[in-house]
Amino acid sequence: MSETKVVYSLCCMCTGRCPIMVEVENGVIKHIWGNPHVFGAKSLCPRGAAGVAFEYDNERPQYPMIRDGERGSGRWKRVSWEEALDFIADKLKGVMENHGAKAIALSDRGGPHTELHKLFLRAIGSPNYFTHHATCSNSVHNAHMSIAGHARNTVGYDYKNCKYMVVFGRNLLESLITGEARNVIDMISAGGKLVYIDVRWTYTASKAYKFFMINPGTDYALVLALINVIVNNNLYDVDFVNRYVVGLDYLRAFVQPYTPSWAEKETGIPAEEIVKIAYEASEAKPSVIFNPGWMTAWHEDDFYLRRAIYTLNALMGSYEAKGGIVIAKGAGDAGFKIKQPTSLAPKVTEERCDGAGSKYPWIRAQWGLLQKLPEVIESGEPYPVKAYIAMRHDPIASMPDPEVWIKAFDQLDLLVSIDVNWSWTSWYADVILPESTYLERTDNVIVRKGLKPQLALRQKVIEPRFDSRSRFQIFKALAERLGKGEYFPWKDEIEMVNWQLEGTGFTFENFSKKGVIDLSKDPIWYDRSNLKFDTPTGKIEVYSEFLEKAGIPSLKPYESPKAPPENTLRLITGKKALHTQGRTTSNNPILNELTPENHLYIHPSFAKRIGVKDDDLVEVSSNGVSERIKVRISPFVHPQVAYMLHGFGDPVPLRTRSFGKGASDVKLMKGKLKVGVGGNCPLFETFVSIKKI
Ligand SMILES: Nc1nc2c(c(=O)[nH]1)N[C@H]1C(S)=C(S)[C@@H](COP(=O)(O)OP(=O)(O)OC[C@H]3O[C@@H](n4cnc5c(=O)[nH]c(N)nc54)[C@H](O)[C@@H]3O)O[C@H]1N2
Ligand SMILES: Nc1nc2c(c(=O)[nH]1)N[C@H]1C(S)=C(S)[C@@H](COP(=O)(O)OP(=O)(O)OC[C@H]3O[C@@H](n4cnc5c(=O)[nH]c(N)nc54)[C@H](O)[C@@H]3O)O[C@H]1N2
Ligand code: SF4
Ligand SMILES: [Mo]
Secondary structure (H helix, E strand, C coil), rough: CCCCEEEEEECCCCCCCCCCEEEEECEEEEEECHHHHHCCCCCCCCCCHHHHHHCCCCCEEEEEEEEEECCCCEEEEEHHHHHHHHHHHHHHHHHHHHCCHHEEEEECCHHHHHHHHHHHHHHHHHCCEEHEEEEEEHHHHHHHHHCCCCCCHEEEEEEHHHCEEEECCCCCCCCCHHHHHHHHHHHHHHCEEEEEEECCCCCHHCCEEEEEECCCCHHHHHHHHHHHHHHHHCCCCCCHHHHHCCCCCHHHHCCCCCCCCHHHHHHCCCCHHHHHHHHHHHHHCCEEEEEECCCCCCCCCCCHHHHHHHHHHCCCECCCCCCCEEECCHHHHHHCCCCCCCHHHHCCCCCCCECCCCCCCCCCCCCCCCCHHHHHHCCCCCCCCCEEEEECCHHHHHCHHHHHHHHHHHHCCCCEEEEECCCCHHHHHEEEEEECCCCCCCCCCECCCEEECEEEECCCCCCCCCCCCCCCHHHHHHHCCCCCCCCCCCHHHHHHHHHCCCCCCCHHHHCCCCEEECCHHHCCCCCCCCCCCCCCCCEECCCCHHHHHHCCCCCCCCCCCCCCCCCCEHHHEECCCCCCCCCCCCHHHHHHHHHHCEEECCCHHHHHHHCCCCCCEEEECCCCCCEEEEECCCCCCCEEEEEEEEEEEEEECCCCCCCCCCCCCHHHCCCCCCCCCCCCCCCCCCCCEEECC
């Protein structure tokens, strides 16, 4: 008799962690749906649904391997888990004896499923934990930290009740997270107005009430002009600003030169439209969101743009307002305490190798500056780093300058890649550890923060198909081998989950009914007359004494972005709904069939100049690097930019579907392994020349 069941869990086909409902028949996954108890419907983004194709694809590492040839030669020997873990532990012991634990670095994607990696690093005593945010949200996180005292993701958006939202290059409906995209559509259906700013047309633009194609890298001019109109015409929320904003006079004086007609020349957006946005937003306040996006522009000065966008939200009084920016409520707000594994080990106080939090005091250590790691490895300054664990992270594919990474890796005593796919980094690793997929493992309990906080759990749906292990098993085994087993006191994942839930009245079993546990029946709002921001003044610091002391202006005078040198275009990249980042989905059997390669989108005026038509093959070059790619000609990209999807030009032959298809953006972004003011790599400061082949 056939046995069917439904298991609730969390997706991991991107960073969104959407709640899912998995249909299983006789131990085989048949379909992955959205969790209807959370979404009110079963639909899911295409990548989430393609999790079935990922699970049953054999083109992934199937057992632990140790390198058996030159780095990058693709020669490996299969080993048992015991051998692989012993090998790693021996190397780590050697590194610790010679250089101390701080010579061991680990990077991952950040987020709440990193507890066990961080616990491992704390247990052995290394401060060198990095996230992937140097090429994701670093400047937004650090900007919000500096202005409101919290990370970007400790505030959310009350989209459903929002009446007016201005979005800066955050492609909400393509670079999507299922629940967020749904909420944005609900907002528009309910009559909320979306104003979308980008350098190219996107699906999000297609749903917008107004779309403006802005001159690349000039968003800061637009924001300064909006502030100018708002403060000069008293369009701001006076009560909120008087109560919570530090630096209104500074702001008022600062923005005086930045008039709408000045901004029109910079941005290409008509002055009267800028004035209209300011007035329309003000009418809708406080149910207004100026959405700073995730990284949009990736320009060196991005940090100031983000601070200025958050300033607009403060002026609208939209913090903790219905339809505005809401402070995300956690378990504590609902009267629950969830124990976190990292709390078992003391924080490491030793200085980090990248200068985050020390040389760069405004850049928080919790995300780090991964772009500094190759330099540290090469130079041994401020101290040697000799071992590196890339955990659910592919730095070579997701950061600029692959050759710099590869060269630095040659200086390491140990490079470990823990992945579910063949990543570019794993191709150079000494040891590859295949993690059990997200459908084959249970992770730690997470809190889904928001107005109504919930607990959620990624849990094992089927047995691992290959000789893989979960992150729990891997880090516990390594800690034990290094004499730190006491920090991983649980027998297995379920015991850990139950430990996390101790005192709440819930257990592992409570997730079986609908996948999540509601911690609050009603939305939790803080008292708007008594808000507390985690800054030195407890207020929103438009003027920040802390930054000024560190030599960073609170707002920087505007400088026009560099114009592309003659016959070049600014290279920009992004995502589409069918793919995730660099290596998570490009080889996925279904998604690869739908989008097997990327194209270079250019404006007809430039196409005419270089004599190309749709689908012609061109050579794109920057800084001595060239890639080949087909062109698409579109009037919907700004005449000064060339756009391509991120994550193609796969160099790993074992990924037969994606190998060699399309062009690699990270190769072209040569020389961008730098520290922008907010800690981001300035990826979009890349200019390319293009010629027909
Ligand atoms: N030029 C350019 N660079 C970019 C971007 C861009 O648009 N343009 N986008 C940037 C952004 S926003 C981000 S967030 C970063 C992302 O950069 P990364 O975090 O490196 O993103 P991915 O390539 O998706 O995932 C990294 C690795 O995690 C592996 N993985 C997936 N699921 C699991 C799992 O369950 N367990 C384990 N152990 N491994 C897993 C994947 O196979 C992949 O090899 O890239 C950034 N880099
Ligand atoms: N389908 C899909 N969804 C995803 C992901 C994925 O890989 N695939 N990744 C997830 C992750 S980790 C992240 S961080 C988010 C990222 O979400 P987004 O930040 O929305 O991601 P991108 O697609 O990189 O979008 C960047 C946008 O900035 C625009 N842009 C470039 N230069 C400028 C400029 O000067 N001004 C303005 N206003 N716009 C500019 C680009 O044209 C592009 O549309 O997406 C998440 N969701
Ligand atoms: S947005 Fe899509 S791929 Fe990302 S977690 Fe949600 S369902 Fe999965
Ligand atoms: Mo990201």
